[in-house]
Amino acid sequence: MLFIRSVILVIISFWGSAPGQWTDAAGPDIKTIAVTVDHPALEDGPEEMSLRQVFEGGASSYFFLEVESVLCADHICKVVPVRLFWDNYGRYKRYELEPGVELEKGEGLPFEKEDYEQLDRILANEESALRELSYADITQTKVHGEVDAMSGATALILSDQESIEGATWTCFTLWHWVHGEMKNKIREAYALTLEQRQLREMLDSKEEEMKLFAYESLAYREDLEEDTEWALLAQAPRLTLEEARIICTAQAKWPLDFRVQLSQSLLTNPAEAVRLISLETIDKNEQEEEFKPLLFDHLETISSLPEADKVLNILGRYGPLMSTEVDAMQEILKEKDLLITRRLFYFLQNQKLSASQQSVMDDFYRQNSHYL
Known part of the structure; x- marks a missing residue:
């Protein structure tokens, strides 16, 4: 029950300058x-x-x-x-x-x-x-x-x-x-009246509200048409943060192969916040090996410590690296910003290394020990 103070009298509203208007509540339409x-x-x-x-x-x-x-x-x-x-x-x-x-x-x-x-x-x-x-x-x-x-x-x-x-x-x-x-509730009801073709057309709208609605509506769909998948892959590199949140939240209900492609496309987005959201989504995928190659590819392009840290945390849960993967990471040691290479150095220290790989680590330590 609702209790209001007797001193607060209640009021309610009527529409602008058109008193007396009352829309029919039933009918074929x-x-x-x-x-x-x-x-x-x-x-x-x-x-x-x-x-x-x-x-x-x-x-x-x-x-x-x-x-x-x-x-x-x-x-x-x-x-x-x-x-x-x-x-x-x-x-x-x-x-x-x-x-x-x-x-x-x-x-x-x-x-x-x-x-x-x-x-x-x-x-x-x-x-x-x-x-x-x-x-x-x-x-x-x-x-x-x-x-x-x-x-x-x-x-x-x-x-x-x-x-x-x-x-x-x-x-x-x-x-x-x-x-x-x-x-x-209204947005959900309206979405049910639209076909995926109509929602795809909305993705190219200049009206942000319409685009957000289209992404929200597609996020409810489990069975995406092939054209819809291609449209989302094309949009991913330029999604806003709000749009990316919607799409990343929906990924769990979509097929694994499409999720991998979509994650790869999202990781090319110029906004670091969007890329981090994509990495967080990958992190929730219970160590599915299909994401591992794209994480290694992304590590080569990273210029942000938070991204590098997130990628290495995910890779660490896949278990020990293969020798070829260690070699690839050691190449990055020679190229990246010191903050990133320091994080990578400590990650590699916990891997099983060959004699030549350990030599690379020793050289890096001698050159950068005052920063480590």
Whole structure:
């Protein structure tokens, strides 16, 4: 159950300058999807709700969800239904109220036109300060500096752009519905309506949000088409860090031969952070020998100590090196930055070395002992 202080009256929102608009919730072009979502004001945990997906011309167009204007358990608040709308990517579009329904703010005052417009702006702001507030912040404090004579609550100040005075609880409730778990539910639902061909086309979009969505959607797929695999291999050398995280997280469900190719392609990315993420993913592959050749190849091109350290840690778990592999590493001793060669020197010290290989190590030590 939800408990709010009697001094905090509840409000809710209506869409901009179009009072009375109310979209049909059923029809041949509307699909109802059962989703389970949480909200910071749901004391009893996640609830099952009916998300509606609207199709136009056979294609998904937008989503909407009917919620209560405020989550209020002790019946002090005026609670009315509000419909929240998102585009296919889970981005807020607008909100609606039933014709004749009004939202209220402090002391039972109805929303004015400016309040409805302000609520729309608040809900559109993904980075709102409401993100950082908790249920307790809203129900146990005042957020516009109002005096609470009954509780002596400490004031928590929000700007007029972040909330509507007397309606903060409504703003909080609706904002967290808009920008909470529902966004990912919408993106997942939209992805299911698309073929891999359509997702591949999105990979070349200039809109970063669309590209991220395509990578997320492909990450859910276990059976990638051959053209999709080629597209990902082509994109890997220029992935952003966020895109690389998505793809690397998904690799576990894909075939081993493709994972090896993808890792090899990711290791050519100019961003060190992307290469490190790829190495961390390889590190989780339980010593699969297929990755060993590409790690040796990468070691020859490395100019970063963190990368060299990660590669050597992985190689160390494959067991003793073959003699030819020791020879290859000793060639790198002659070429790399001192920090990298020092790390490599100590790695090779733990390997079984031939007499000639030990001689190389001794020479390196004599020349660089003051750095080792």
